[in-house]
Amino acid sequence: MSGVRVLVGTRKGAFILKSDGLRKSWDVSGPFFGGWEMYHVKGSKVDTDRIYASQSTGWFGQLIQRSDDGGATWNPVGNQFQYEGVPGTHQWYDGTPHPWEFARVWHLEPSLTDPDTVLAGVEDAALFRTTDGGQSWAELAGLRENGTGPFWQPGAGGMCLHTIVVSPNDPNRITVAISAAGVFRTDDGGVTWNPKNEGLVSGEIPDPDAFVGHCVHRIALHPSNPDVLYMQKHWDVMRSTDAGDNWVEVSGNLPSDFGFAIDVHAHEPETIYVVPITSDSEHFPPEGKLRVYRSRTGGDEWEPLTKGLPQSNCYVDVLRDAMAVDSLDSCGVYFGTTGGQVYASADSGDSWEPIVRDLPAVLSVEVQTLA
Amino acid sequence: MIRVVLPAHLKALAGVGREVELDVPGAATQRTVIDALEGRYPMLRGTIRDPVTQVRRPFVRFFACEDDLSHESPDSPLPEAVVTGTEPFFVIGAMAGG
Numbered sequence: 516m517s518g519v520r521v522l523v524g525t526r527k528g529a530f531i532l533k534s535d536g537l538r539k540s541w542d543v544s545g546p547f548f549g550g551w552e553m554y555h556v557k558g559s560k561v562d563t564d565r566i567y568a569s570q571s572t573g574w575f576g577q578l579i580q581r582s583d584d585g586g587a588t589w590n591p592v593g594n595q596f597q598y599e600g601v602p603g604t605h606q607w608y609d610g611t612p613h614p615w616e617f618a619r620v621w622h623l624e625p626s627l628t629d630p631d632t633v634l635a636g637v638e639d640a641a642l643f644r645t646t647d648g649g650q651s652w653a654e655l656a657g658l659r660e661n662g663t664g665p666f667w668q669p670g671a672g673g674m675c676l677h678t679i680v681v682s683p684n685d686p687n688r689i690t691v692a693i694s695a696a697g698v699f700r701t702d703d704g705g706v707t708w709n710p711k712n713e714g715l716v717s718g719e720i721p722d723p724d725a726f727v728g729h730c731v732h733r734i735a736l737h738p739s740n741p742d743v744l745y746m747q748k749h750w751d752v753m754r755s756t757d758a759g760d761n762w763v764e765v766s767g768n769l770p771s772d773f774g775f776a777i778d779v780h781a782h783e784p785e786t787i788y789v790v791p792i793t794s795d796s797e798h799f800p801p802e803g804k805l806r807v808y809r810s811r812t813g814g815d816e817w818e819p820l821t822k823g824l825p826q827s828n829c830y831v832d833v834l835r836d837a838m839a840v841d842s843l844d845s846c847g848v849y850f851g852t853t854g855g856q857v858y859a860s861a862d863s864g865d866s867w868e869p870i871v872r873d874l875p876a877v878l879s880v881e882v883q884t885l886a
Numbered sequence: 887m888i889r890v891v892l893p894a895h896l897k898a899l900a901g902v903g904r905e906v907e908l909d910v911p912g913a914a915t916q917r918t919v920i921d922a923l924e925g926r927y928p929m930l931r932g933t934i935r936d937p938v939t940q941v942r943r944p945f946v947r948f949f950a951c952e953d954d955l956s957h958e959s960p961d962s963p964l965p966e967a968v969v970t971g972t973e974p975f976f977v978i979g980a981m982a983g984g
Contacts, residue, residue, distance in 0.1 A: 550894075550895055551895065572895070573945055573982065574893075574895070574943065574945040574946060574979045574980070574982070575895060575896065575933040575934070575943065575946070575979070576932050576933055576936070576937075576943060577932065578899070578929075578932070578933070590929075591899070591929040594931070594932045594937060595931075595932065595937045595938065597937075597938050617938075
């Protein structure tokens with residue numbers, strides 16, 4: 516029978532939530548790696564038993580864990596992320612040059628075709644790749660060395676490469692997002708990279724339409740139409756129809772266009788989801804109402820989805836990697852909050868139920884659809 | 887035989903009890919003890935020292951014989967009581983936070 520496995524990374528460990536295709540009854544296991552920050556846990560699409568997890572603390576650094584049995588058991592693999600050559604400097608918060616220093620892995624993106632190949636986005640921003648199941652990692656240094664690196668500056672959460680989008684039509688086309696540098700794309704498998712920030716306008720930087728410096732929060736695409744990209748920026752929800760060459764704002768009637776998460780319906784390429792957050796300093800929903808907003812038109816026109824979500828006194832946040840969709844016939848949508856709730860909708864967002872309510876603050880949510 | 891006491895997270899990661907015993911070839915120093923520890927338990931590589939620079943992580947401390955040895959040279963000899971196994975060598979997760 517079909518089912519889903521929801522992989523949840525939190526501030527104090529990882530959790531796995533499993534259900535059958537009805538998604539009514541859930542089995543919760545964990546915490547795995549209790550006490551560690553689990554920035555991201557993500558499974559391979561070609562081998563659903565293969566799962567990778569980013570495990571770190573300020574005390575003991577970075578580990579990468581790998582499971583080959585669907586999360587039942589785990590083994591640490593390689594954790595050496597060494598920048599190529601002499602990495603030079605980027606800008607510090609005060610605008611002074613600051614040397615590149617590895618802090619942690621924010622995002623793991625398994626290959627769409629090979630379970631042993633994974634891309635890792637790290638802080639300070641760079642992209643690494645393993646082709647041996649995580650045993651060794653090599654930097655795709657062309658990104659950091661594309662010429663704009665000395666102008667990159669950390670966002671409040673650090674200078675992190677947090678989003679990796681690989682085109683399902685062309686594995687050599689990879690789009691990444693860095694806070695606070697913006698969007699970059701390679702069309703040659705990671706050798707050369709170019710900024711892709713045309714159309715982004717950010718009032719928080721001296722030149723609002725600068726070629727780099729934008730605080731992009733997340734990018735998502737639908738696999739059937741990979742040239743259409745959707746972005747939640749620091750402020751503004753954006754859309755590109757040319758793989759990031761140009762962006763236009765599609766915030767429309769959202770109550771706030773600040774937010775972190777954005778994702779696309781599994782079967783409707785123009786149906787997208789965001790969770791509006793009040794502002795860059797008020798990281799909670801407007802009016803204390805936790806609302807997912809859905810657009811069935813690729814943006815601009817949005818409807819609030821509230822059934823089953825708290826509509827008063829709710830002051831949690833939903834972080835950039837904390838929303839995901841399954842690919843069952845009736846698309847499931849999932850998101851986790853900094854209050855420790857993981858909500859699920861088995862009907863494309865029309866109604867919601869909490870799977871769990873009291874986890875540590877949720878950093879990431881990913882879903883595996885099981886045969 | 888050098889006795890090493892690990893913090894809880896690293897005990898869990900290595901799958902060991904409170905204390906491990908190590909044969910350390912040559913002079914017993916912070917460097918040779920951690921080298922031997924990582925050799926026996928490779929999953930600990932990078933958790934006590936930066937995997938590239940081999941520098942002790944800022945929130946890891948080394949204690950022995952009621953002294954903080956963290957700021958000693960990694961190549962300084964460890965106290966005789968540690969070398970003889972009378973006293974353990976402590977790897978500590980430093981107090982941090984409220």
